[in-house]
Amino acid sequence: MATRRSIFFNPLSKNNPITVQVLGICSALAVTVKLEPAIVMALSATVVVASCSVVISFLRNTIPLRVRFIVQLVVAAAMVTVVDMILKAFAYDVSKQLSVFVGLIVTNCILMGRLEAFALCNKPLDSFLDGLGNGLGYGIMLVIVAFFRELLGSGTLLGFQVIPQALYDAGYMNNGLMILPPMALITVACIMWIHRLKDKTLQEK
Amino acid sequence: MGDILSLFFESIFIENMIFAYFLGICAFFAVSKNMETSIGLGIAICFVLVITLPINYLLHKYVLKSGALIWLGEEFAAVDLSFLSLLIFIAVIASITQIVEMIIEKYAPALYTSLGIFLPLLACNCAIFAGSLFIQERNFPNIGHAFVYALGSGIGWLVAIVGLAAVRQKLTYSNIPAPLRGFGITFITVGLMAIGFMCFLGL
Numbered sequence: 001m002a003t004r005r006s007i008f009f010n011p012l013s014k015n016n017p018i019t020v021q022v023l024g025i026c027s028a029l030a031v032t033v034k035l036e037p038a039i040v041m042a043l044s045a046t047v048v049v050a051s052c053s054v055v056i057s058f059l060r061n062t063i064p065l066r067v068r069f070i071v072q073l074v075v076a077a078a079m080v081t082v083v084d085m086i087l088k089a090f091a092y093d094v095s096k097q098l099s100v101f102v103g104l105i106v107t108n109c110i111l112m113g114r115l116e117a118f119a120l121c122n123k124p125l126d127s128f129l130d131g132l133g134n135g136l137g138y139g140i141m142l143v144i145v146a147f148f149r150e151l152l153g154s155g156t157l158l159g160f161q162v163i164p165q166a167l168y169d170a171g172y173m174n175n176g177l178m179i180l181p182p183m184a185l186i187t188v189a190c191i192m193w194i195h196r197l198k199d200k201t202l203q204e205k
Numbered sequence: 206m207g208d209i210l211s212l213f214f215e216s217i218f219i220e221n222m223i224f225a226y227f228l229g230i231c232a233f234f235a236v237s238k239n240m241e242t243s244i245g246l247g248i249a250i251c252f253v254l255v256i257t258l259p260i261n262y263l264l265h266k267y268v269l270k271s272g273a274l275i276w277l278g279e280e281f282a283a284v285d286l287s288f289l290s291l292l293i294f295i296a297v298i299a300s301i302t303q304i305v306e307m308i309i310e311k312y313a314p315a316l317y318t319s320l321g322i323f324l325p326l327l328a329c330n331c332a333i334f335a336g337s338l339f340i341q342e343r344n345f346p347n348i349g350h351a352f353v354y355a356l357g358s359g360i361g362w363l364v365a366i367v368g369l370a371a372v373r374q375k376l377t378y379s380n381i382p383a384p385l386r387g388f389g390i391t392f393i394t395v396g397l398m399a400i401g402f403m404c405f406l407g408l
Contacts, residue, residue, distance in 0.1 A: 022234055022388050026331045029227040070299045077292040085288065100338040103291050107334040109231040180403065181225060185396035189389050196384035203383050 008129045011137035013199075017110045018141040019192045020202060024110035027101050028142055029184035035158050037097045038146035042139025044083045046132065048105050049114060052076050053131030056119040063120075072115045076106045110138055145187050153178030209353050216357030218405040222332045223365040224398065229332030233366055234391060243370040244363070251359030253327050254336055257301045258355035259348050261294050261337040269293065269341075294337045302327050332362055369395060 017023050024045075031041045055075050056063075063071050084102045087095040095102065105111065114134050119127040150156060152175045155163040163172065177183055196202045222228045229250065237243050267276065271285035310317045327333060336358055345351050372394050381390050 023231055025234070026227050026230045026335075029230070070296070073295045073299055074292065077295045081288060081291050084291070100335055100342060103338050104228075104331055104335055106291060106295055107331045109331075180400075181227065182396040182399035182403070184227070185392045185399065189385070189392035189396065192389045192392065193382075193384050196389065203386065 004126065004129060007126055008133040011130070011133040012140065013137070013195075014202075016137045016141065016195075017113075017134050018138055018188065019195050021110075021113065023113050024108045024138055025188070027104050027108060028138065028145065029181065029188070031098060031101050032142055032146040032149055032184055032187075033153070033179055034097075035143070035146045035150045037094050038142045039139075040087070040091060040094045041098060041101065042135075042142045044087065044102060045105050045108065045110070046135025046139055048076065048079045048083055049108075049111050049135040049138075050128055050131035052079050052111060053114060053119040053127040054124050055079075056115050057122060057124040057127035060120050060122075068116075068120065072112065073106065076111055076115075080106045110134055141188070141191065144191060145184060148187055149178050149183065153183075209349060212350060213353050213357045216354050217361040217364065218402065220358075221361040221365060221402055222335070222358050223362060223395075224402040226335065228335045229330045229362060230395075232330055233362075233369070233395075234388065237366055237369045237373055237391075240367070240370045240374065243366045247359075247363030247366045249327060250330065250332060250362050251356070253298075253302055253305060253333055254355040254359040254362075255352065256305065257298050257333060258336050258340055259351050260301065261297055262340050262345065262348055262351035264293060264297065265290065265341050290341060295334065298327075298333055298337070332358070365398070368398060372398070 011017060015021065018025060018028055027041065027045075032038050052072075052075055056072060059071070059075075080103060083105070084095070087098070087102060114131055118130045122130070147157070150158075151162060155161065155168075155174050178187075219225070223230060223233060232246065236246050268274065269286045269290050271287055274281035274284045274286070306317075336355060340351055340354065345354065369391070373391065376390060376394070385393075
């Protein structure tokens with residue numbers, strides 16, 4: 001059972017998809033201006049990665065090697081379409097904010113990477129745990145980045161004012177730079193820096 | 206005419222795929238270590254964008270959009286196939302990259318050996334897929350706009366990756382704090398480049 005546990009927990013920190021494997025950053029950077037879309041995005045990505053992993057893992061012995069890319073993409077696109085429609089039905093505002101980025105989960109490198117590297121050669125249950133772990137690892141990073149960007153950039157969290165008015169009266173200003181796209185990269189870089197400072201084995205020479 | 210020209214420059218500089226939307230950035234980080242391969246990948250992306258985006262545009266306009274099937278007859282006017290768009294776009298992209306790969310292999314072996322490995326990988330590059338989705342979202346009036354947009358985005362991507370590759374080659378000689386080495390410093394570099402590109406906003 002120890003191995004199953006490590007399949008699930010490794011991607012959360014030691015082998016985090018964003019800070020260590022450096023996959024799936026495209027969407028991670030674009031949706032993290034506010035906390036709410038980031039959480040929705042994290043959940044949708046987790047659902048898609050976990051369910052696609054299971055499907056591909058069941059199909060793994062029947063997929064011819066040469067066309068596996070197309071099969072994986074079609075399975076992913078089908079799952080994402082379902083998630084996209086659910087979001088449009090139940091969380092229309094957020095799905096408007098996320099615009100094309102829900103659709104982009106199809107080409108998210110985490111998804112393709114996990115399907116290629118894990119689901120194609122492992123049993124369904126293990127693949128499910130792996131997909132779930134990677135989705136959550138990705139989600140945690142998204143939420144951390146979005147937390148700092150929303151707090152420092154707009155002074156709110158989930159739309160509620162967090163920084164008291166008294167501070168603004170005393171001359172505090174929101175950091176407008178945090179809302180702009182480039183700061184997402186720099187925030188992720190700072191998280192990587194701290195992460196690698198704690199875990200020396202991850203450092204590159 | 207001026208309309209098309211401004212769309213072209215807008216897609217290169219202001220709405221640069223990498224610096225404004227962070228699309229196709231996984232391959233961008235993985236490949237930009239070396240100047241030659243990054244030019245190769247940039248050209249490959251341009252190529253596939255220019256071919257797939259107009260095709261997806263036509264599919265969107267004549268098959269997928271709600272009421273788009275009206276050319277088949279009156280009774281098709283109410284058909285809305287837009288829920289199929291993700292599936293169809295990705296299928297088109299995957300098959301086009303395969304075809305392009307085979308054509309290049311047959312007729313331009315020299316180009317094939319320089320791009321070869323990247324071509325199949327382009328099927329799952331976000332930049333190309335996102336290009337298709339943006340085209341769907343923006344509703345361009347005709348195929349010329351879609352073509353220009355594809356070309357502009359491709360060139361923008363090429364400019365970005367060549368710029369980063371140049372910076373990274375210099376970075377190998379500098380003394381960076383150990384935890385920041387590798388991806389950390391690259392992220393910060395791209396962030397600074399993106400801030401630089403924002404000055405084109407007033408163009």
